[in-house]
Amino acid sequence: MDCAENGCDRPACVELHIPWDENRVVCAPHARVLGRQDGVVADPLPDSADDLLEEGND
Numbered sequence: 001m002d003c004a005e006n007g008c009d010r011p012a013c014v015e016l017h018i019p020w021d022e023n024r025v026v027c028a029p030h031a032r033v034l035g036r037q038d039g040v041v042a043d044p045l046p047d048s049a050d051d052l053l054e055e056g057n058d
C-alpha cells in the first residue's frame, strides 16, 4: 500500500485518524507532518512497524 499523499510513492506505514476528513494511510515522513495537526491521531499499521522504526534512522 502506497502513501495516500499526492506525488508520494513511499510505502504507507501509518494510518491517520483525521477528525475533519477520511482516515488515510501515509508514509512515516508524511505521518510526522500531518500528525502534528490538532486532533489527528497517528496509528502505526501493525505490519509496517519495523519499517516505521527504520525510517527513524535517517
Ligand SMILES: [Zn+2]
Pocket: 003, 004, 005, 008, 009, 010, 026, 027, 028, 029, 030
Ligand atoms: Zn508520503
